[in-house]
Amino acid sequence: MNKINRKVEYALMSLKYMTLKIPGDxxxxxxxxxxxxxxxxxxxxxxxxxxxxxxxxxxxxxxxxYQIAGNLDQTSLLxxxxxxxxxxxxxxxxxxxxxxxxxxxxxxxxxxHNLNQKYQDFFEKVTLKELxxxxxx
Numbered sequence: 001m002n003k004i005n006r007k008v009e010y011a012l013m014s015l016k017y018m019t020l021k022i023p024g025d026x027x028x029x030x031x032x033x034x035x036x037x038x039x040x041x042x043x044x045x046x047x048x049x050x051x052x053x054x055x056x057x058x059x060x061x062x063x064x065x066y067q068i069a070g071n072l073d074q075t076s077l078l079x080x081x082x083x084x085x086x087x088x089x090x091x092x093x094x095x096x097x098x099x100x101x102x103x104x105x106x107x108x109x110x111x112x113h114n115l116n117q118k119y120q121d122f123f124e125k126v127t128l129k130e131l132x133x134x135x136x137x
Contacts, residue, residue: 026065
């Protein structure tokens with residue numbers, strides 16, 4: 001079964017935490033890391049990536065931090081996955097940087113391509129707002 005990468009988990013935890021704050025309040029990577037006992041470096045990195053992608057806005061300085069800048073209702077889980085992990089693919093043969101050693105003999109390229117498309121379509125339909133807002137823990 002396909003699993004969500006830890007970095008994506010940290011991104012989702014950070015976003016969920018920020019949705020519960022008063023709009024305009026800033027959240028630091030240290031605050032998220034200490035609250036959820038996540039590794040600081042990994043948490044800080046995913047928050048930086050989300051800021052570089054426009055999902056978060058960052059303020060620098062001693063009282064700096066992040067706040068949600070993007071519309072969670074218009075940002076899909078697929079967007080977040082690709083933001084954090086890069087292009088998504090279920091199998092090696094659909095990754096541009098990796099060559100599959102049995103591609104010439106493979107008899108399931110078409111079915112796996114269809115499955116990969118359904119996978120991406122599903123994650124494209126799930127918005128971050130739907131996933132994170134108004135749900136218990």
